[in-house]
Amino acid sequence: MQTDGGVRLPKGVAGGRRKLTTLVDLCTARAAAEPGLHGFSFFADGRTEWEALTLADLDRRARALAVLLTELAPRGTRALLCFEPGLDFHIAFLGCLYAGLIAVPVAPLDGTRTSLKMGRIESIVASCGPELLLSTGMTFAKCLAVVEESKALTDLVRLAVDEVDPALAERWTPPAIGISSPAYLQYSSGSTGEPKGVILTHGNVLHNLALIHGNLYRPSDEAGLPRPPSVSWLPSHYNMGLIGGVLDPLYSGRPATLFPAGVFVRSPVSWLRLISQLGRADSCAPNFALDLCVRRVSEVQMAGLDLSGWEMALIGGEPVRARTLDRFCEVFAPVGLRRGTLVPGYGLAESTVMVTSALVGEGPVTLRCDADALTRGRARPVDPPGGRRLVSCGPIPPTITLVVGDPVTREECADGETGEIFVQGPSVGAGYWNRPDDVFHAELPRRNGLFLRTGDTGFRWDGELFVTGRVKEVIIVAGANHHPHDLEATAEAAHPAVRGCCVLAVDDGQQERVVVLVEVLGDTDESEIVMAVRRTVHTGHGVRVDEVALVPAGSLPRSTSGKLRRADCRDGYSAGAFNSTTRS
Secondary structure: OEEOOEEOOOOOOOOOOOOEOOHHHHHHHHHHHOOOOEEEEEOOOOOOOOEEEEHHHHHHHHHHHHHHHHHHOOOOOEEEEEOOOOOHHHHHHHHHHHHOOEEEEEOOOOOOOOOHHHHHHHHHHHHHOOOEEEEOHHHHHHOHHHHHHOOOOOOOEEEEHHHOOHHHHHHOOOOOOOOOOEEEEEEOOOOOOOOOEEEEEHHHHHHHHHHHHHHOOOHHHHOOOOOOOEEEOOOOOOHHHHHHHHHHHHHHOOOEEEOOHHHHHHOOHHHHHHHHHHOOEEEEEOHHHHHHHHHHOOHHHHOOOOOOOEEEEEEOOOOOOHHHHHHHHHHHHHHOOOHHHEEEEEOOHHHOOOOEEOOOOOOOOEEEEOHHHHHOOEOOEOOOOOOEEEEEEEEOOOOOEEEEEOOOOOOEOOOOEOEEEEEEOOOOOOOEOOOOOOOOOEOOOOOOOOEEEEEEEEEEEOOEEEEEEEHHHOEEEOOEEEOHHHHHHHHHOOOOOEEEEEEEEEEOOOOEEEEEEEEEOOOOOHHHHHHHHHHHHHHHHOOOOOEEEEEEOOOOOEOOOOOEOHHHHHHHHHOOOOOOOOEO
16 A cells, blocks of 8 residues: 555565655564564575575664764765675665665676776766765675776775674664655666666655555465565666565565576576475566577476466566567476466666556466557557567556657547557656756646656557557658567567577668668578568568678677667667678
């Protein structure tokens, strides 16, 4: 239950029924109610528990860290959180909240000065001006040279959270913060251009936790069963990883089992194995993770799995494809996976993380639409096998207002008309840090208040939200609108050797050309792949591909969550980074 004055813990979760107005209230209430709960477990290799924290451990160590942070910096100071996978991030993040500081999660340092990751961290430092750098003693030792050589990092006060004396906790006093105080800055996961830090207040995050819990209601809630444990490999500096692996377990009153994203990428079965071992479990992941499991989990590995207890798999963070869901269900149904487990959702950092989700247990809702009508902004259902299948992201929750409007006039679209998605509600952030914008201040005709301009396009149909793409990424061919991810999905199915694609509209000063960057695996006839991509995209969308560039699998830049970094793909193409590939 949520109100403008705070939220209450869900029914059945220990911690009292008083309203919580800050995340500090949430953490301290949960720790006081269930101090011995084995709240967070970290499996470094995906198989064996490496470390664990009870709620009392987490609370005590966060208080101790907060005492030191309060001595080092005043309330409202930004602190950069730079951690390798593990539970030290949890202590650092909550320690910042307990001190009234603004946490700024970023990717871990890897000791490489020239990496794209380091450049991104430096851009974030330039954006938000932190004074503190939090990590572990081991990371500082490993990356000392990199930190000291970086003008952005060398002057920051460094603090190793694993070296803080827990006894300092006795000196902690609650910070003077409230529901409107900034809790942390969530920087985009890196799929588009310059990083922008979304200011998320304590109230924003608490509301979104309540919204997530309500959206993911299931029959077992009615029966009084607690929510099942969660499993996550998503990085903690990524919004789905932060909410799903740190804060939602506290709010929902469940333990969390965590392991590194690198382990999942190397061995996707590690994710499914942990879910299987738990019996009942929830987990979330982007669309690409399902594809990876289908391609890389062998029949021998599947023999030891039992996914019948996987209660909810939230799929979001990037466009959800019907073909991916179908294939995942087909492959893993023999080991107990139910289609009703899959829950597509829609969200973005600017609204904390979640906006909508499908209903747990009912299975994904899809709509088959005439492809030509879609390119002209209309959803016209057709009978199979024709048309394109779109996946619903669920109904609109009652605690938010969502409008699909014309991107130019902002007039509201009728059901079935494609437009830009505008969102209003307590989960919407306070704006971008130190960056003027109109994204959070959109006015709509005949609507009260300001709306978040998401930049995403979609339409409503029969009470469901269907997301179709990004406004700025639309490729216009012969007056028809095409979204890159639709073309990419078609191109990826063109040939068995294709492992990933990025479609770009490149303006050479005379005309806009359609370029497809194609990741390929193994020794395959290159001309055969080029012809297959051209033919399949033209047949499926009526789009003529002007150029196909073949690159080795894994070459296209992606964010930590697996999303294509389109701006980097475009920059790399323009700079000739793919000159060594076969072009046609």
